[in-house]
Amino acid sequence: MTAQTPTLTAEPLDTYTLNMGPQHPSTHGVLRLVLTLRGEKLVHVDPVIGYGHRGHEKMAENRTYAQFLPNTSRQDYLSGVIYNNAWCEAVEKLAGIAVPERALVARVILAEFNRLASHLMWIGAYLLDLGGWTPQLYTWDDREAILFLLESVTGSRLTYCTGRFGGLSRDLDADFPARARVVLKKLKDRWQEYEDLVEGNVIFVQRTRGVGIFTKEQCQSYGVTGSSLRAAGVAYDVRKVEPYGAYPRFQFDIPTRPESDAFARYWVRVQEMKQSVRIIEQALEQLPDGPILTERGLGSKKRLKLPVGTQYYAVEAARGAYGILLVSEGGTEPYRAKFRVPSYANLAVMQDVMPGYMVADLVGILGSIDVIIPEIDR
């Protein structure tokens, strides 16, 4: 009896498959990347998503418009205020509810603080991905100051739910502008420190320059938005292109950079933080007096009925264009709600961008798009 022994082929191994995730620390959520490698070079990248699918779109069909409010900030948990406001504004638009001036400006203040907190979190996490531990201590310190501020208004630190149809559930208290200015001063004093600590760091520069370049064709084909698109030289920002809420009354610029590499994405986000500070300063200056919730009290109405129709509503979230498509059949619950999340397109484009780079660059590229998996999985 002859033993069955496996025979080794003389052919060299061409490519091999490597699983990254689903719980790899640098994937920023439960994401799996199936990598095909030739040596250390990426040949094919297949993102596998859906590990955190909770069925937000089905949940929306099974509860009233107001009952769905807490779900919104659980999609992108780092910019919950923006998502919460977007849901309110989409419903207000379809229902024709007017929002008091004070609430419009207060929404901008809270949203921009949330954008700052989200970007700071990203900077810390991204530099940690690249092996730099110290910057995270700085960004978390700054973010903590913002979270205390947001907590004093909303009562939450992460999953904010102060938006109501027709305004906000809580008003900014009398000393809020003073406390906010202290935080803004703290942030403004930091910019130079970040620049010295990060942009002057040779390891950071060498690991991010010329890495993960998106072409404009790829951006158009996948619908890439947000800082990733602005770092590719396209000045697209929903706050400017389709101004909503109180944004038209504030002066701010859209920072862009032509290189489209990971460094450009870092730089654009830092500049955006400066613009957010600029917006908040103007908004605090112009904050009008008056009610924070519409007089008619539709915001607290439990069984709000919307007219028949489909509404598309877009805002600029921390990661790009966030869209809500709301279908109403006249009932107290949405007939259908679809969420166009920015990370979805920003991650999908990786299939086209990553091949050709080394496996060591992968974490640097994936981190640079600031991906939030729970909003992709919904």
Place this chain on the structure above:
Amino acid sequence: MAAPAELVRLLDERGWTAEPPTAHPLSGVSESRWVLPAHLVAAARALKEAGYFYESLTCVDRLDPHGAFELVLTFARWDAPARIGVRVWTPKDEPVPSLAGVFGIAEWNEREAWELFGVEFSDHPKLRWLLLPDGTEFRPLLKSFTAPPPSIYDDSLTAPASPDDRTDPDTHG
């Protein structure tokens, strides 16, 4: 730059658009048209050439009264507040041509519409599950779907195989 009104007129002139099958209004877009499934790829290509990007795809269950699905696609551009809504009416079990060859992101959006509603897309490179576990047989976003079947990962409802498998609480103090 082609203005949205000009662009949709072009789609009309080429005979790619259809009469609305329902009066349900769509707002939040500059222009919208019902496009015939047979001309969807050509219409998408025209939009891409005019500088639009594929923003979103939403499938709406219109099975109960109409026996069809409504697909709402939105296309937007970077330099102007121009959004074009493309609506497609597709009877159940009739495949829709895939846009994956025109826009990269269409691949994922169509996989989602397929797994959540059961809409078939012809010429799709990889019509597989995206958000749901591979092999999922139910379509959770259909209106007819109400209760989730028991999960293959959840054994909390499974009874122990035999009484002997159970640990006796007395022996463990």
